[in-house]
Amino acid sequence: MDKFRFFQKAKKNSYWKKVFDKDWLDYRWQIKNRVTEPKILQKILYLTDKETKTIQRSLKILRMAITPYYLSQIDINDKFCPIKLQAVPTISETNISKSDFSDPLHEEEDCPVKGLEGVLTHRYPDRLIIYVTYQCAMYCRHCTRRRHAGETDLPTPWLKILKAAEYVKKTKTVRDILISGGDPLTLPTDYLEKIIKLFREIKHVEIIRIGTRVPVTCPMRITDDLCQMLKKYHPLWINTHFNHPKEITDLSAKACNLLADAGIPLGNQSVLLRRVNNHPLVMKNLVKLLVANRVRPYYIYQCDLSQGIEHFRTRVSEGIEIIEYLRGHTSGFAVPVFCIDGIGGGGKIPLMPNYVLSQGHSKWVLRNYEGLICNYTEPSNYTYEPPANIEKYIDPNDQKNIIGVSELLSDSNTINIVPKNLVRHQRRKK
Numbered sequence: 001m002d003k004f005r006f007f008q009k010a011k012k013n014s015y016w017k018k019v020f021d022k023d024w025l026d027y028r029w030q031i032k033n034r035v036t037e038p039k040i041l042q043k044i045l046y047l048t049d050k051e052t053k054t055i056q057r058s059l060k061i062l063r064m065a066i067t068p069y070y071l072s073q074i075d076i077n078d079k080f081c082p083i084k085l086q087a088v089p090t091i092s093e094t095n096i097s098k099s100d101f102s103d104p105l106h107e108e109e110d111c112p113v114k115g116l117e118g119v120l121t122h123r124y125p126d127r128l129i130i131y132v133t134y135q136c137a138m139y140c141r142h143c144t145r146r147r148h149a150g151e152t153d154l155p156t157p158w159l160k161i162l163k164a165a166e167y168v169k170k171t172k173t174v175r176d177i178l179i180s181g182g183d184p185l186t187l188p189t190d191y192l193e194k195i196i197k198l199f200r201e202i203k204h205v206e207i208i209r210i211g212t213r214v215p216v217t218c219p220m221r222i223t224d225d226l227c228q229m230l231k232k233y234h235p236l237w238i239n240t241h242f243n244h245p246k247e248i249t250d251l252s253a254k255a256c257n258l259l260a261d262a263g264i265p266l267g268n269q270s271v272l273l274r275r276v277n278n279h280p281l282v283m284k285n286l287v288k289l290l291v292a293n294r295v296r297p298y299y300i301y302q303c304d305l306s307q308g309i310e311h312f313r314t315r316v317s318e319g320i321e322i323i324e325y326l327r328g329h330t331s332g333f334a335v336p337v338f339c340i341d342g343i344g345g346g347g348k349i350p351l352m353p354n355y356v357l358s359q360g361h362s363k364w365v366l367r368n369y370e371g372l373i374c375n376y377t378e379p380s381n382y383t384y385e386p387p388a389n390i391e392k393y394i395d396p397n398d399q400k401n402i403i404g405v406s407e408l409l410s411d412s413n414t415i416n417i418v419p420k421n422l423v424r425h426q427r428r429k430k
């Protein structure tokens with residue numbers, strides 16, 4: 001494989017030096033030999049007794065499991081190795097800040113079916129999430145769904161998945177099914193296939209996507225068998241979760257390329273993490289490596305307000321600064337959207353640098369990434385003309401369901417959106 005496609009060759013920690021490649025490259029071996037005991041981790045990473053004890057204490061909050069592969073990428077001489085920070089628990093996780101929430105995004109509240117809390121989140125009009133397992137190959141220390149992650153190694157019971165599919169069947173507006181967890185690719189291939197097939201058979205479901213960190217934490221799980229299965233259910237998309245260039249090894253790059261060869265468009269969702277990737281040039285290196293492996297950087301998330309991860313949180317401005325360093329400076333499709341997932345179920349809210357400097361009656365003043373300032377002149381004597389015969393080209397349901405700020409822009413009679421219990425309105429004489 002071309003050298004520019006990965007940051008480094010995957011390493012094997014000397015603790016496993018006697019393991020045969022045949023086993024090392026078998027995901028079943030990797031999962032079976034995950035490091036879950038602080039005492040064993042101590043031996044591998046040469047931790048002090050004190051460090052080991054604090055790890056033990058933080059495990060009450062979110063369990064630890066690290067694949068030998070991912071653990072081997074840790075630089076044991078680097079106290080703040082970005083792989084280590086994501087995999088090894090610290091005492092900071094026991095610190096619950098005043099601004100933290102167990103479920104900051106209201107993923108349980110936004111469940112439309114009684115009894116499916118934690119299985120189904122329906123927030124947006126045309127897409128929803130199904131959580132098919134709470135098991136992961138590796139438990140990320142910055143996990144936003146830590147209230148559930150690792151709760152059980154059992155997949156979501158089939159009856160609940162059937163119930164979720166019933167909801168999708170009767171909700172005709174849902175065209176995009178996001179299969180998440182936990183990590184769906186920790187499921188046995190046949191159970192995963194049964195789930196994908198169930199949703200694929202629903203007529204109005206156009207696309208299915210899977211959210212998985214397995215290409216990063218256990219890339220050997222991406223086998224030919226798995227790809228053969230997945231490619232039967234196109235259009236199928238996968239979003240993965242690389243946070244740092246060091247995670248792009250020859251093996252994780254190969255996993256991405258196998259999925260891309262199966263015709264699966266790949267996206268990447270990073271989380272902005274203090275000490276890990278909160279630097280524009282580290283992110284630039286990451287997105288370049290991703291696109292070299294046919295992975296499109298999709299989102300960079302501001303770290304959520306989940307309990308016990310405040311030590312990972314950064315200033316919001318750091319995310320904007322990263323976009324400033326990317327847009328224009330590198331390929332447009334290497335630039336992700338930076339967003340904050342709104343507290344209480346607000347959904348993803350994009351943030352970016354300001355490129356508009358001023359607006360006049362017919363001109364805009366804009367600045368580019370170099371600092372060049374230019375204007376754009378709008379057409380003179382302009383009247384708006386829509387495309388001809390648009391009825392032929394639009395979905396009539398789309399016309400009925402215009403909400404939010406777009407409703408204020410539309411031809412509807414709505415003239416404003418008013419906050420509940422507005423004091424000014426309460427003052428009005430009845």
Ligand SMILES: *Cc1c(COP(=O)(O)O)cnc(C)c1O
Nearest residue numbers: 121122123124127128129178348
């Ligand atoms: C992120 C998310 C989606 C998918 O959003 P996209 O912007 O389409 O990727 C869907 N549902 C929920 C609840 C989400 O958090």
